[in-house]
Amino acid sequence: MIEESRIDGPSFVTETITVQSGDVSLAVYASGPPDAPLIVLVHGYPDSARVWDAVRARLETRFRVIAYDVRGAGASSAPTSVAGYRLERLADDLAAVADATCGERPFHLVGHDWGSVQSWEAVTSPAFEGRIASFTSISGPSLDYAAVQLREGNRWKSPRALLRSMRQMLQSSYIYFFLLPRLPEFAWRRLWAPTWTLWLRATEGIKTTPDPALLRNAIHGLGLYRANFIERLRRPNARAAHAPVQFIVPMRDRYVGPSLSTGLDRWLGPHRRLELDATHWVLLSRADAVAQAVIAFVDDLAEAPQCVSPSYTRLDKSSI
Numbered sequence: 281m282i283e284e285s286r287i288d289g290p291s292f293v294t295e296t297i298t299v300q301s302g303d304v305s306l307a308v309y310a311s312g313p314p315d316a317p318l319i320v321l322v323h324g325y326p327d328s329a330r331v332w333d334a335v336r337a338r339l340e341t342r343f344r345v346i347a348y349d350v351r352g353a354g355a356s357s358a359p360t361s362v363a364g365y366r367l368e369r370l371a372d373d374l375a376a377v378a379d380a381t382c383g384e385r386p387f388h389l390v391g392h393d394w395g396s397v398q399s400w401e402a403v404t405s406p407a408f409e410g411r412i413a414s415f416t417s418i419s420g421p422s423l424d425y426a427a428v429q430l431r432e433g434n435r436w437k438s439p440r441a442l443l444r445s446m447r448q449m450l451q452s453s454y455i456y457f458f459l460l461p462r463l464p465e466f467a468w469r470r471l472w473a474p475t476w477t478l479w480l481r482a483t484e485g486i487k488t489t490p491d492p493a494l495l496r497n498a499i500h501g502l503g504l505y506r507a508n509f510i511e512r513l514r515r516p517n518a519r520a521a522h523a524p525v526q527f528i529v530p531m532r533d534r535y536v537g538p539s540l541s542t543g544l545d546r547w548l549g550p551h552r553r554l555e556l557d558a559t560h561w562v563l564l565s566r567a568d569a570v571a572q573a574v575i576a577f578v579d580d581l582a583e584a585p586q587c588v589s590p591s592y593t594r595l596d597k598s599s600i
Contacts (some may be wrong), residue, residue: 289576292340299348301376307355308348308377311342315580318382321347324372324393324420326498328354328491331392334567339574343388346381348373350395352500353532354493365503367423367512371400371405378411386413389523392563394504395574396420399550404519404547412523414581418532418572419560421507421540425547427516452535456507468498483534484559518547525551526577528570530558552577 299306309329319339321332329347339345348591351365352358359365389412391399400422402408403415456511458464470575472479473495480486491497525543525548541553554573559565 282375286521286586287340293513299376299380301351301373301600302364303361304351304357304358304373306348306351306357306373307378308346308381310344310381312342312344313338316342316344316432317582318385319343319345319574319578320374320378320382320387320389322389322391322399323347323350324391324395324397325501325504326353326494327393328396328493330360330491331561331563335571335574338567338571339359342575343578346377346379346387349493350398352380353497353504359503362503362507365507367398367401367473367508370406371401374399375407382411388412388414388416388574390416390418390574391420392418393420394501394562397423397508398504400424400521403521403523403525406522409522412460414524414526414577415521416526416528417467417541418528419530419536421536422518422544422547423512424516424518425544430513430520431516431549435489438563451591454535455505455509458502458542459509464502465499468495472534473498480561480564484565486561486564488564507569512520520547520549524577524581526573527551528562528573529553529555530560530562530566531555532558533560534562555573 292313293494294311297308297310307329311380321329321336323329332347336345336347349356350370359369361596363369374389388404389399391397396417397420399415399417399420404411404422405423421547459469475489476494477490480488529538529541531538538555545553556562556566556569558569563570
């Protein structure tokens with residue numbers, strides 16, 4: 281359950297701007313000192329940028345914090361076709377937001393769930409090289425890396441690996457339902473949206489207020505799965521990351537297993553991996569731990585720029 285906590289320090293006004301990206305307009309929220317280091321937060325499914333509120337409150341005293349409603353969510357407009365949710369278009373959105381709020385300054389990128397899934401496209405794209413200072417991935421694997429590992433059979437080489445793979449397949453079974461026509465929309469309208477806060481309390485131990493945009497987020501956001509999942513499994517585009525990477529791994533995540541953030545050295549080189557005793561919506565249940573991990577990562581990189589080189593081998597396990 282979330283407990284209310286007081287955040288010491290100045291209270292910053294959140295500025296809201298609209299950024300155009302192709303045929304969609306994105307609602308962008310900025311707070312914190314204008315000249316401070318930049319952090320961009322990208323939310324997942326079926327959330328909007330408000331899911332970051334507790335984490336933002338802990339970051340904005342030291343950083344200029346940028347969050348935005350992804351296309352089809354919150355106050356942002358939606359594309360007119362499923363193809364508008366392809367990872368390439370989502371990377372274009374990040375570029376548009378960064379151009380409008382960060383200018384030429386590099387920024388630290390943090391993504392949760394589909395916010396992390398889509399951020400991998402930017403973190404591995406040459407177009408963003410030099411712009412992203414670091415990437416913190418929370419419960420959002422790279423579809424490309426996962427597809428390559430599945431093809432190679434790396435998850436099936438031992439009984440323990442086989443068990444982990446079978447468990448993850450069960451955890452991901454909802455994805456196949458989301459690919460069906462009409463039925464997911466019906467389920468969201470009639471069952472899941474009306475009972476969403478009860479579901480979070482029962483499965484995540486979280487007491488939260490309903491997001492007024494939940495149903496819209498959920499219906500439009502199905503395009504994320506339909507535009508990308510099968511395509512990337514069939515034709516993965518696995519590229520090396522060009523920024524230092526940190527994983528925050530909720531060990532009781534019922535949707536994204538810990539194994540999806542392991543075995544990635546060939547694409548990432550040495551990287552940081554922090555395991556937390558938490559469930560999928562760790563942004564809500566462990567906001568302090570998430571914010572502390574992001575701050576520590578940024579601070580370590582600032583103190584030791586060589587951390588971006590292959591000598592960066594620190595591995596953290598914690599129950600902050």
